Amino acid sequence: MKKLPNIKAVDLFCGAGGLTHGLVRGGIKVVAGVDLDPQCRYPFEANNDATFFEEDVGTLTADRLRKLYGRDGLRLLAGCAPCQPFSTYSRSGRNPRYEQEWPLVSSFGRLVEDLKPDLVTMENVPQLADHSVFLEFLSSLSDYRVWWDVVDCAKFGVPQTRQRLVLMGSKLGARAPSLGEGSHVAKSVRETIAQLPPLPAGGIDPEDNLHISSKLSPINLKRIRASMPGGTWRDWDEELLAACHRKATGATYPSVYGRMEWDKPSPTITTQCFGFGNGRFGHPEQDRAISLREAAMLQTFPRDYEFVPKGGRVVFDKLGRLIGNAVPVRIGEVIADALVNHVMDTWREAA
Incomplete structure (x- = not known):
C-alpha cells in the first residue's frame, strides 16, 4: 500500500460537505469547514471527521487558518464560493453590485495571498471564467503552477449533465496538477x-x-x-x-x-x-x-x-x-486523487 502524503485541507464555503467528503475519500485530511450558513453544521460534522466553523469567509484571516492547520503537513485551501450571481434558474432580484464584485471569490483570493498554502483548489460555475474577478483570482496565484478547465462532470463519474469550472494550483514541482479529460462512461x-x-x-x-x-x-x-x-x-x-x-x-x-x-x-x-x-x-x-x-x-x-x-x-x-x-462528492474525490498523485510525482522527481 502506497504511503500517501500528509495533506491537510480547510474547505471554505463548505456547505453540507460534498467537497470535504470527496477530499477525504481521496486521502486528504480535512481539518475544518467554514460557512456562514448554520444549516451546514449538522451534515458537515455528522459525516466528516472535521470541525465546522460558522464564520464569514469575507472577514476570515490567514492567521485564523494557520491555527486550524497546525504545524505539520502540506496545506490545501479549497472551496466553492457561492454562485448565485450567475444562476440560470432565476434572474430576478439580483444585486447588480454583487454580480460585478463577486466579493466571496475575491475573499478566497485574498486568503490565498495571505496564507500562501502549498495547494489550492476551487470549483465554481463555468460563467465565472468570463468575468474580471476570475482574472483577479488568477493573479493571486502568480506563485503557483495553475491548471483550470470547465469539466463535464459525467466524464468523471457524476450521473448528471453538469458543467463546472475546476481549478487547481500548486507551489510544488514544475507542473500543475490536472484532472485530465475524464474517461468514465456516463453513469445513469x-x-x-x-x-x-x-x-x-x-x-x-x-x-x-x-x-x-x-x-x-x-x-x-x-x-x-x-x-x-x-x-x-x-x-x-x-x-x-x-x-x-x-x-x-x-x-x-x-x-x-x-x-x-x-x-x-x-x-x-x-x-x-x-x-x-x-x-x-x-x-x-x-x-x-x-x-x-x-x-x-x-x-x-x-x-x-x-x-x-x-x-x-x-x-x-x-x-x-x-x-x-453542493460540490458533487465524486468531483471532490477526483480532485483529491489528482492532488495526491501530483505531490507523489514531485517526490519521485526530487528523489
Missing part, C-alpha cells in the same frame, strides 16, 4: 437511484426521512401521468397546459415539468430539484418528483449521508439548497 439515473423504495407523491420512507417526495396538486398529478421520460409539456393535452406554456415566452422553457430518463444521466441538480415544475425533476417511472435522497445520490453523496438528525424536521427548501449547492 437507473444505476444511481433505482434501488430505492418506491414512493407516492408526498410520501416518505419510514427507514430514511430524506427519502421524501413533495406533494403534487391534482393538476400536477395529471400532468406527470401524461409525461414521458425525456418528453416535454408539449406532449400534453391542451387542458393540462399552464398559463405560462400558452405564452410565446413559454416555448423557451421546454424542460420544466419533465421526467428524467432511466438510462441517461440526470439534468443538473439544482436547489429546486424536489419540485416537478422546476425542471426535468420528475421520477422516470413513479408519479412524483425525485426525493431529496435521490437528489443527494445524484450529487454522489453516499446513500447513508446524514442531512438532519434522527427525528429531525425535513424542510424541502433548506435541504434542497444544501443538496443543490
Whole structure:
C-alpha cells in the first residue's frame, strides 16, 4: 500500500460537505469547514471527521487558518464560493453590485495571498471564467503552477449533465496538477437511484426521512401521468397546459415539468430539484418528483449521508439548497486523487 502524503485541507464555503467528503475519500485530511450558513453544521460534522466553523469567509484571516492547520503537513485551501450571481434558474432580484464584485471569490483570493498554502483548489460555475474577478483570482496565484478547465462532470463519474469550472494550483514541482479529460462512461439515473423504495407523491420512507417526495396538486398529478421520460409539456393535452406554456415566452422553457430518463444521466441538480415544475425533476417511472435522497445520490453523496438528525424536521427548501449547492462528492474525490498523485510525482522527481 502506497504511503500517501500528509495533506491537510480547510474547505471554505463548505456547505453540507460534498467537497470535504470527496477530499477525504481521496486521502486528504480535512481539518475544518467554514460557512456562514448554520444549516451546514449538522451534515458537515455528522459525516466528516472535521470541525465546522460558522464564520464569514469575507472577514476570515490567514492567521485564523494557520491555527486550524497546525504545524505539520502540506496545506490545501479549497472551496466553492457561492454562485448565485450567475444562476440560470432565476434572474430576478439580483444585486447588480454583487454580480460585478463577486466579493466571496475575491475573499478566497485574498486568503490565498495571505496564507500562501502549498495547494489550492476551487470549483465554481463555468460563467465565472468570463468575468474580471476570475482574472483577479488568477493573479493571486502568480506563485503557483495553475491548471483550470470547465469539466463535464459525467466524464468523471457524476450521473448528471453538469458543467463546472475546476481549478487547481500548486507551489510544488514544475507542473500543475490536472484532472485530465475524464474517461468514465456516463453513469445513469437507473444505476444511481433505482434501488430505492418506491414512493407516492408526498410520501416518505419510514427507514430514511430524506427519502421524501413533495406533494403534487391534482393538476400536477395529471400532468406527470401524461409525461414521458425525456418528453416535454408539449406532449400534453391542451387542458393540462399552464398559463405560462400558452405564452410565446413559454416555448423557451421546454424542460420544466419533465421526467428524467432511466438510462441517461440526470439534468443538473439544482436547489429546486424536489419540485416537478422546476425542471426535468420528475421520477422516470413513479408519479412524483425525485426525493431529496435521490437528489443527494445524484450529487454522489453516499446513500447513508446524514442531512438532519434522527427525528429531525425535513424542510424541502433548506435541504434542497444544501443538496443543490453542493460540490458533487465524486468531483471532490477526483480532485483529491489528482492532488495526491501530483505531490507523489514531485517526490519521485526530487528523489
